[in-house]
Amino acid sequence: MGTIVELSGVNKLYGTNHVVKDLNITVDEGEFLTLLGSSGCGKTTTLRMIAGFEEPTTGSIKVEGESIEEKEPFERNVNTVFQTYALFPHKTIFDNIAYGLKMKKVPKDEIRQRVLEMMDMVQLTGFENRYPSQLSGGQKQRVAIARALINRPRVLLLDEPLGALDLKLRKQMQLELKRLQKKLNITFIYVTHDQEEALTMSDRIAIMHDGVVDQLACPKDIYEHPATRFVATFIGETNIYDGCVTSITDGIATVTLENGAVRVKCDKSFSILEYATVSVRPENMRFDTKPHEGFELVAVVKDFIYVGSVLKCIVSLPNGNELKIERLSGQELPTIGSRIYPYWEPEDGVLIHNDSYKIFKALDEIKLA
Amino acid sequence: MMKKRSKHEFKSNTMPAMVTVGPVAILLLFLVVAPLIFVAVMSFCQTDEFYNVVYRFTAVNYGKLVSPDYLKIYAQSLLIAFVTTLICVLVGYPFAYVIARTKSKKKQLFYMLVIIPFWTNSLIRIYGWRTFLGNSGWLNKLLMTIGVVSEPVEFLYKTGTTVLGMVYCFIPFMVLPLYTAIEKLDDSLLEASSDLGAKPVKTLFEVILPLTASGIFSGCIMVFIPCLGYFFVSNILGGGNTDMIGNLIERQFKSANNWPLGAALSIILILVTLLLVKIYQKLGGDMDSLGV
Numbered sequence: 005m006g007t008i009v010e011l012s013g014v015n016k017l018y019g020t021n022h023v024v025k026d027l028n029i030t031v032d033e034g035e036f037l038t039l040l041g042s043s044g045c046g047k048t049t050t051l052r053m054i055a056g057f058e059e060p061t062t063g064s065i066k067v068e069g070e071s072i073e074e075k076e077p078f079e080r081n082v083n084t085v086f087q088t089y090a091l092f093p094h095k096t097i098f099d100n101i102a103y104g105l106k107m108k109k110v111p112k113d114e115i116r117q118r119v120l121e122m123m124d125m126v127q128l129t130g131f132e133n134r135y136p137s138q139l140s141g142g143q144k145q146r147v148a149i150a151r152a153l154i155n156r157p158r159v160l161l162l163d164e165p166l167g168a169l170d171l172k173l174r175k176q177m178q179l180e181l182k183r184l185q186k187k188l189n190i191t192f193i194y195v196t197h198d199q200e201e202a203l204t205m206s207d208r209i210a211i212m213h214d215g216v217v218d219q220l221a222c223p224k225d226i227y228e229h230p231a232t233r234f235v236a237t238f239i240g241e242t243n244i245y246d247g248c249v250t251s252i253t254d255g256i257a258t259v260t261l262e263n264g265a266v267r268v269k270c271d272k273s274f275s276i277l278e279y280a281t282v283s284v285r286p287e288n289m290r291f292d293t294k295p296h297e298g299f300e301l302v303a304v305v306k307d308f309i310y311v312g313s314v315l316k317c318i319v320s321l322p323n324g325n326e327l328k329i330e331r332l333s334g335q336e337l338p339t340i341g342s343r344i345y346p347y348w349e350p351e352d353g354v355l356i357h358n359d360s361y362k363i364f365k366a367l368d369e370i371k372l373a
Numbered sequence: 374m375m376k377k378r379s380k381h382e383f384k385s386n387t388m389p390a391m392v393t394v395g396p397v398a399i400l401l402l403f404l405v406v407a408p409l410i411f412v413a414v415m416s417f418c419q420t421d422e423f424y425n426v427v428y429r430f431t432a433v434n435y436g437k438l439v440s441p442d443y444l445k446i447y448a449q450s451l452l453i454a455f456v457t458t459l460i461c462v463l464v465g466y467p468f469a470y471v472i473a474r475t476k477s478k479k480k481q482l483f484y485m486l487v488i489i490p491f492w493t494n495s496l497i498r499i500y501g502w503r504t505f506l507g508n509s510g511w512l513n514k515l516l517m518t519i520g521v522v523s524e525p526v527e528f529l530y531k532t533g534t535t536v537l538g539m540v541y542c543f544i545p546f547m548v549l550p551l552y553t554a555i556e557k558l559d560d561s562l563l564e565a566s567s568d569l570g571a572k573p574v575k576t577l578f579e580v581i582l583p584l585t586a587s588g589i590f591s592g593c594i595m596v597f598i599p600c601l602g603y604f605f606v607s608n609i610l611g612g613g614n615t616d617m618i619g620n621l622i623e624r625q626f627k628s629a630n631n632w633p634l635g636a637a638l639s640i641i642l643i644l645v646t647l648l649l650v651k652i653y654q655k656l657g658g659d660m661d662s663l664g665v
Contacts, residue, residue: 057564077567084568090561094583103579104569155569 007069008033008191009054009159014063016049016215023049025215027063031159031193036185038194038202041212042238047195050212051161054193055084068158078107082159083152087167089144091136097123097147098132104155118154125184126150142173153184159191166201178205199239203227211235227285233356236283243289243327245282246358249274256350263321264300268353278364281356286316286330288352291338296347303327303346305338319344409643415636424630434637443621450617453532453607454600457539461547461596462589464540469551469588470581473558487548495542499609502538503529506610530612538606543599547592554588555581587659594653598646618642 009031016024024046031037039047052058054065056077065073072080083104091100098119099106105115123129126146136144145165152160165181166174182205185192196202202209203223210220211234219231230236237244247261249270257270259282268282290296291303303319306326310316317329317337327346331337338344416434419427437443472483490498505511506528513525528534558581566576582589604619613620618638625635654660 055564055568057568077564078570078572082568084565086561086565088559088561090559090565092562092565092580092584103566103571107570107572107575151565151569 006033007031008035008067009193010064010066010069011050011054012064012066014050014053014060014065016046016053016058017061023215024053024060027215027217029210029217029220031191034189034191036182036192036194036205036207038196038206038209039212040196040199040202040209040238042197045212046215047197047212048163051084051163051193051195054159055082055161056080081157082161083155083157085148085152085160085162085165087164089136089148091144091147091151093136096133096135097128097139100136100147101151101154103151108155122150122154141169142177145169145177149181149184153188153190157190159193160185162192162194164196165194166198167196174201181205203239211238213238229354230283230356233281233283233358236281236354236356241286241328241330243284243286245284247280247282249276249278249280249355252276257355258298259355261301262323263325264302265298266301266347266353267298267350268348268355269350270355273357273361274355275364278361279358280361281358282353283356284348284353286328287314288348289327289329289346290348291319291329291344291346293338293344295345298350299345299347301346303344305340305342305344307340308337319346412636412639415633416640418633418636420631420633426632431633434633437634438637438641446616446621447618449615450601450619453536453539453615453617454597456536457543457600458547458593458597460536460540461544462593465544465547465551465592466589469548470555473552473555484552487545491545496605496609499538499542499606502541503609506534529610530614532611532615535607535611535615538610539600539603542603542606543596546595546599550591550595551585551588554585558584587657590653590656590658594649594658598649601645602642 007030009029011027011029014024014027015022023044027046027050029037029050039050041047049058053060053073054067056072056075056079060073063073064071067080067082092103095103101119101122102115105118110118120129120132123131126149128143128146128150131139131143131147136147139147145168148165162181166177169177178201181192194202194205203226206223208220208222209226211218211226213232213234219226219235221229221231226235226239230239230242233244236242245259245261245266247259247266249257250260250265251258252270252274255269255271256267257274257280258265258267259280261282266282268284274280295302301321303321305317306320307318308315309318313332315331315335315337317331319327319329321327329346414428415426417430417432419429419431419433421427468487472480472487475483503510507513508525508527508529510528512528513522516522516526517524562580562584563576566580567573571579601617602619602622604617604623607613607615607617607620608623619642622635622638622642625631625638629635
């Protein structure tokens with residue numbers, strides 16, 4: 005598996021608005037890569053630069069090792085599935101799907117055969133002579149995908165393709181898209197703001213925030229080892245504690261928070277007196293009726309929330325911050341108003357650098373100089 | 374037993390139809406319907422030896438309409454209207470496209486440049502052209518000053534001049550429906566076309582033109598029809614050499630003083646107009662974009 009798309013040092017400015025900042029991403033052949041982020045994070049702009057609808061202000065974009073930033077969209081071997089589908093309203097479904105092949109001057113017989121084949125693949129057989137306005141949202145979506153895939157692109161770009169569908173249909177289409185991708189072995193670059201969608205479908209996820217990729221990793225790594233505070237809070241639920249690293253022994257750091265000390269595993273990049281963030285997922289939180297060694301947190305149970313398979317327990321710390329503790333239904337839980345001592349296994353917590361890390365590094369450089 | 378009033382009727386606080394649409398209906402009745410009936414009646418009347426209208430039935434006016442001289446003018450009118458419409462499309466489309474698609478803040482300004490001349494009487498503007506193009510007009514003076522020609526060029530009283538004046542008068546009627554149609558065009562459709570491998574020319578013929586055809590269509594109707602009846606442009610710039618149907622009608626009512634014949638010509642023009650609008654409607658044209 006080689007690299008198929010390579011973005012290096014890509015920047016995009018609209019006037020003084022810096023929407024994509026120094027982006028470096030490589031996408032492997034046959035990979036399903038998702039650009040995930042909230043609106044305005046630059047994910048769609050990145051996709052549009054690969055498609056050729058926007059030009060990067062600086063930096064290079066390579067597809068199959070060839071620089072394409074000077075090429076017009078119609079000269080690029082990538083195809084796009086648009087958020088609004090962008091089906092031609094004056095053409096039948098057949099003509100919509102055949103459009104790309106017609107532009108390539110493929111013989112009529114072959115077009116016909118390939119379009120019918122593709123319509124069969126996306127389960128649209130029998131719709132050839134309908135117009136887009138006569139189709140439902142899910143059907144239009146299939147046409148948009150078929151219209152792009154029939155060109156056998158090296159890379160398919162999908163811009164929130166399922167955004168306009170209802171939840172049930174969206175779930176179904178997620179699986180179908182994944183199946184198509186595996187079957188055709190085409191590289192997918194997928195833009196979405198839906199984290200669940202990203203976790204379900206992707207081989208790797210690039211989490212974008214303010215024009216920067218905060219983390220690029222597989223879904224499991226992103227969930228279990230968030231690289232930044234933003235990633236930890238953006239993906240799933242988590243408990244976040246900001247504090248100061250006061251000691252490190254055997255790869256376990258003691259971090260002093262406003263409410264007392266806690267322990268968490270850490271790597272060699274952390275140093276004593278650095279301000280850092282601890283993230284612990286609710287399902288990894290534990291509690292005891294007596295203080296646990298190395299943990300000085302005390303909390304009062306405030307509320308329970310029942311969400312089907314699990315029960316969420318909200319506890320309140322002395323400074324007013326709330327923690328979430330998740331338990332499978334039926335497991336033993338404290339009573340409301342009782343005092344508990346929250347803790348976790350140091351391996352279950354993640355220690356994350358925050359902005360003070362940059363200051364520490366800068367100070368080191370000054371010392372070295 | 375007394376008839377119960379329905380709940381809806383009782384609570385209804387809409388004003389009776391007479392109060393809301395009544396005044397307009399009466400106005401239209403007096404100013405549009407009545408005169409039209411009058412014209413229709415007039416077209417079947419006779420004249421005495423002093424060309425006074427005599428209210429006695431005859432179809433002789435309609436018989437006169439097929440004389441070779443008239444037929445020549447009909448053909449000429451259709452030709453001028455056709456050429457005018459064609460030039461309006463060719464000039465108006467790129468212009469409308471640019472102002473509709475530009476992201477520049479000057480968009481409103483460009484749009485106003487089309488609209489503002491609309492607010493000035495077209496008769497005055499056509500006289501302006503005459504002053505500009507005349508033998509001692511500005512254009513000739515300029516050409517002689519810079520030495521391109523030694524004596525004035527005869528610009529006026531040619532078919533081309535009439536067409537120029539017509540195009541000038543009617544270009545806003547072409548640009549406005551085109552603008553509306555082009556502005557509605559979704560950017561992502563153009564992007565999709567390019568994404569699927571279509572070069573710009575292909576996108577023009579496969580996507581842009583088909584999707585703005587309704588605008589072209591209504592623009593053509595809005596130029597072609599009034600063009601047939603416009604008489605003052607050919608009067609002023611064509612000097613009577615390029616008569617339109619409108620000139621014939623005007624002449625019957627004024628210098629020739631044959632009102633019944635003029636009325637018959639008017640009826641024919643109205644019928645031609647209705648026919649064209651009907652065809653437009655049949656072909657799926659949007660009546661709203663004609664402003665009717």
